[in-house]
Amino acid sequence: MTLGVAAVLLMLGGYDPVQAAAAMLRGSVGSWNTFVSITLVRAVPLLFAGLAVALAFRAGVWNIGAEGQLYVGAVAGVWVALTFTDLPGPFLVTSALTASVVAGGAWALVPALMKLRLGIGEVITTILMNFVGIYLAAWMVHGPLQERRGVFPQTDRIVDAARLPELISGTRLHLGFALALVLAGMLAFVLQRTRFGFHLRAVGASPAAAVVAGRIDTNRVILLTFLASGAIAGLAGGVEVTGLTYALYEDLSDGWGYTAIAVALLGGLRPGGVIVTAIFFGALQAGAGAMQRDAGIPAAWVDVVEALVILAVLGLDRIRAARVGHHAGEEAL
Amino acid sequence: MSQPFVRLQGIKRRFGLIQALSGADLDLYSGEVHGVLGANGAGKSTLFNVLGGLVSPDSGGIEVEGSSVKLRSPRDAWARGIGLVHQHFTLVPALTVRDNLRLGVRGHSLTAAVAAAEAKMERTGLRVPLEANVSELGVGDRQRTEILKALLRDPQVLILDEPTAVLTPEEADGLFSVLKDLARDGRAVALVAHKLDEVLAVSDRLTVIRAGRSVMTAPRSQVSVRELVAEMIGDGIADEVAMGGQAGSSSDSVAVGTVQVPGGASAASPSTERGRMVVASLVGVYADRLKDVKLEVRAGEIRGIAGVEGNGQHDLALILSGRKSPSLGLANIPKEVAFIPQDRHAEGLVADFDLTENVALALSRMAEFGSRVMMPWGVLRGEAERIRAQFEVVAPSVETRAQLLSGGNQQRVIIGRELALKAPMLVAENPTRGLDVAATSYVHGELLKLASEGVAIVLISTDLNEVLRLADRVSVMTKGRMVEVSESQKTREGVGALMLGGGEASN
Known part of the structure; x- marks a missing residue:
């Protein structure tokens, strides 16, 4: 149905829907190289940010701040990569990524403390921190970290030692993709097998029962989850600059921190699900790029089609959930 | 009485693996109060939810004033004059x-x-x-x-699911006279309540539901309590339950014989064990809703705390169970306290977790269940299996989510889990609220058994009969203060007066 709506919309706009669909498929999964170098590469930041959001949401922490955390992570990573150029290869890139993790976590610390100490809802504070993070990055590339030529709003390119190696030679796919998969595995393990993960899920599913039946220190769980979520979102930014762009630009992120929310929810807030949906969204963005280039469809139309696909998947997901049947509080046995 | 106002016929409804209703019938005539009886999980709430438009049946017919209707939502039901009072708020x-x-x-x-x-x-x-x-x-x-x-x-038809669970006896009586007035005005009233004597006192006709099916419908005057309990429980154990259940414990409208709870009330003779060890004590404790509370709980006693809802009992329960610190005063509490909270859905269980996970919620605190880092799911699952078997939890497996269980079975999971903690003290807050006779009798039996094993028990309840029957020593909470009840005041009237004195003063 969505496809029908999208097709009608495209026709109303005067574009050929068949041509658009073909471009979409060609640009995302048209060939092995397209899939690896474009779709999977697009998926990497969505994967990290999606995992960050999924982790937080599982604990009932509504971290909408992945976008800002991603930007400060990128800033910190680039700064380390540009400053400590004397460090030998593996140490420099590791240090840069560590800086991203710390910066992302620190960015999340502010809303976390405001929530726990002052009782201010994290939805508002994380959104506001996004603006601060985004404009901090913008100021950096216009000011302190701007390239030495001083022409474009971007940093100098980082040295080779600060770059993540490529994962499959001859493609643009870098080690960050593998890191993300490993991280997803780790998170799945933590959630299902460890005490902390169990406490995290309990706090998310029922804070009252977590306290009364589980005697869980919910504040500690919320604080640690918030920090971990911010750290992972920060890593998304660090991996992007060390793995792909090798520099920080003003508009590094295409709203990945927000798309990550859809990625996480559609992935059922499960790490394995997030891998699938992040790659799906990566394909969508890759295909959208091809629609612009090959079918000549303007970016705004592409965004509309993308949004329709997301709505359709969300709708299907909800219908499926309703079929399975959630009848809370129903006396049934 | 020629044609019922509402007729439900052959109603079936399935939730996932669980067949909640498998052919239930119910006729409601204008001018009658109709009591619906059944064990926990028999399907009473589901049937009422069908009638109230909250749950649509998989099959079966609904007729209102002789014409077949579909009730797709509470709004539909209200439009037909059918109003449901919810068990959950x-x-x-x-x-x-x-x-x-x-x-x-x-x-x-x-x-x-x-x-x-x-x-x-x-x-x-x-x-x-x-x-x-x-x-x-x-x-x-x-x-x-x-x-x-x-x-x-x-409404033309008023449906009430457990309306008296949280009311004082006087308020319950008030409600019942309202229901009778409504019936006299030509309305139909249908009612589920966990106290058998209440249902019997107010109803003109009765329907018994067992395992999702209507097994008996009869005018109140033509059935005995024993017959009803036999129908509710099925064969075999009816006598035992009728003896031990809440029915007839105080009401003179029903004679069910002497009250003898399995586990032996006689074993714990009241307050003769003064020499026993003090397990927990509160001195000058203040909290949001507590004022200068002093309390001492000894091993092997059931310390009853009666009171009208909302007089500070919940704060007291949280502090005694170590879930909350007093804002002032001294609370000497064992490191681990078993706790049966009053709100099973919100505090006792995580509705979305399965049985194993809900058991793990408490047991993972114990040293023998693994390290500080990992969850030993294999061991915990085994423990959940043991609890399911030993406490006869009706659930397809330990992977069943807690929210699919009936109230009585949820309570069994909580009790089994908390007992497994082997704590020196148990705090139970309205542990039988919303449970049927069999489940109530079961819970009471477990409390008495625990006390006889030397566990200190604090029973906080708004059900005066429950407190008087089980407790060795009784206190009353009014407006956050604790009043100890002397031996001579330990009657329904005496304690009731103390409860109400505080209740009125707080308004």
Whole structure:
């Protein structure tokens, strides 16, 4: 149905829907190289940010701040990569990524403390921190970290030692993709097998029962989850600059921190699900790029089609959930 | 009485793996109060939800005034004059009682609604503070508001699911006279309540539901309690349950013989064991709703704390169980305290977790269940299996989510889990609220058995009969203060007067 709506919309706009669909498929999964170098590469930041959001949401922490955390992570990573150029290869890139993790976590610390100490809802504070993070990055590339030529709003390119190696030679796919998969595995393990993960899920599913039946220190769980979520979102930014762009630009992120929310929810807030949906969204963005280039469809139309696909998947997901049947509080046995 | 106002026939409904209703029938005539009886999980709530439009049946027919209808939503049901009072609350916490009452009434002006509410309160004795925010109210007041809300809409059929669970005996009596008045006015009333004697006292006709099926419908005057219990439970254990259950424990309207709870009430002879070890003590304890509370609990005793809902009992329960610190005063509490909280759904269980995970919620604190880092799921699953078997939890497997269980089975999971903690003290807060006779008797038996094993038990309950029957020593909470009840006052009337004295003073 969505496809029908999208097709009608495209026709109303005067574009050929068949041509658009073909471009979409060609640009995302048209060939092995397209899939690896474009779709999977697009998926990497969505994967990290999606995992960050999924982790937080599982604990009932509504971290909408992945976008800002991603930007400060990128800033910190680039700064380390540009400053400590004397460090030998593996140490420099590791240090840069560590800086991203710390910066992302620190960015999340502010809303976390405001929530726990002052009782201010994290939805508002994380959104506001996004603006601060985004404009901090913008100021950096216009000011302190701007390239030495001083022409474009971007940093100098980082040295080779600060770059993540490529994962499959001859493609643009870098080690960050593998890191993300490993991280997803780790998170799945933590959630299902460890005490902390169990406490995290309990706090998310029922804070009252977590306290009364589980005697869980919910504040500690919320604080640690918030920090971990911010750290992972920060890593998304660090991996992007060390793995792909090798520099920080003003508009590094295409709203990945927000798309990550859809990625996480559609992935059922499960790490394995997030891998699938992040790659799906990566394909969508890759295909959208091809629609612009090959079918000549303007970016705004592409965004509309993308949004329709997301709505359709969300709708299907909800219908499926309703079929399975959630009848809370129903006396049934 | 030629044609029923509402007729349900062959109603079937399945939730996932669980067949909640497998052919239930119910006729409601105008002018009658109709009591629906059944064990926990028999399908009473589901049947009422079908009638109230909350749950649509998989098959079966619904007729209102002789014509076949479909009730797709509570709105549909209300349009047919059928009003459901919920077991779980449906009030908006952020609004005042007055605004909540207004929400239920269409086409009335504000002042008319308030006037009508006040008139209803006057007539029924169901008093609620109109200007208070619902979030500030105790469960009892919320229940009263819920019932008032339904009455204000003037239904032809009023369906009440466990309306008296949180009311004092006087308030319950008030409600029943309202229900009888409604019937006399030509309305139909259908009612589920966990106290058998209450249902029997108020009902004109009775329907018994067992395992999702209607097994008996008869006028009240033509059946005996023993027959009813036999139908509710099925074969075999009926006598034992009738003896041990709540029915007849105090009411003179029903004679069920002497009360003998399995596990042996006689074993714990009241307050003769003064020499026993003090397990927990509170001295000069203050909290949000507690004032200068002093309490001592000894090993092997059941310390009963009675009181009208909302007089500080919940704070007391949280502090005694170590879930909360007093804002002032000294609380000497064992490191681990087993706790049966009053709100099973919100505090006792994580509805979305399966049985193993819910068992793990408490047991993972114990040293023998693994390291500080990992969850030993294999061991915990085994423990959940053991609890399911030993406490006879009716669930397809330990992977069943807690929210699919009936109230009685949820309570069994909680009790099994908390007992497995082997703590020196157990705090139970309204442990039988909303449970049927069999489940109530089971819970009481477990409490007495534990006490005889030397565990200190604090039983906090709004059910006066329960406290008087089980407790060795009784205190009453009013307005956050604790009053110890002397041996001579330890009667239903004596304690009731103490409870009400505080209840009235707080209004």
